[in-house]
Amino acid sequence: MEKIAVFVDVQNIYYTTRQAYQRQFNYRNFWKSISCRAEIVTAIAYAIESGDSGQFKFQSALKHIGFQVKLKPYIQRADGSAKGDWDVGITIDIMEIAATVDKIVLLSGDGDFAMLLERISAKTKVKTAVYGVPQLTAKSLIDACDQFYAITREDLL
Numbered sequence: 001m002e003k004i005a006v007f008v009d010v011q012n013i014y015y016t017t018r019q020a021y022q023r024q025f026n027y028r029n030f031w032k033s034i035s036c037r038a039e040i041v042t043a044i045a046y047a048i049e050s051g052d053s054g055q056f057k058f059q060s061a062l063k064h065i066g067f068q069v070k071l072k073p074y075i076q077r078a079d080g081s082a083k084g085d086w087d088v089g090i091t092i093d094i095m096e097i098a099a100t101v102d103k104i105v106l107l108s109g110d111g112d113f114a115m116l117l118e119r120i121s122a123k124t125k126v127k128t129a130v131y132g133v134p135q136l137t138a139k140s141l142i143d144a145c146d147q148f149y150a151i152t153r154e155d156l157l
Helices: 010-021 029-034 055-064 087-100 111-123 139-144
Strands: 003-010 038-049 066-074 103-109 127-132 147-150
Touching: 003 029, 003 087, 003 139, 010 038, 010 127, 029 038, 029 055, 038 055, 038 087, 055 066, 087 103, 087 111, 103 111, 111 127, 111 139, 127 139
Parallel strands: 003 038, 003 103, 038 066, 103 127, 127 147
Antiparallel strands: none
């Protein structure tokens, strides 16, 4: 069986599915679908910790499914803007595991990851796959991966 590592940009998936479909991504169905085709070596979901009870339940559900959940504090700046970005953390984790698996699976539409996927494809033999909402996924990210899987209404709760 193909060995894969799964990385989820939770905030990106939440906001893009909500914007495009007004619904949430079904992580349980995703896990069932992908785990019957490949061996999941690692699966990490990157989220923001806001102390909200709904988010705590969601994060517990992700852990129950099989994801390791990494949390970063939600930072509210004095000017009213907010920060809670996992791009560097996701990049480091992908770079560390890329040479040990057959495929990297990234759930995100963020074009900032295009350079990462191009780099690991150039330096390793690992294949890359991206799951994202088609109209909200950067073209550069779609072009950088080996396979793009469109998140559609069938993939939602």
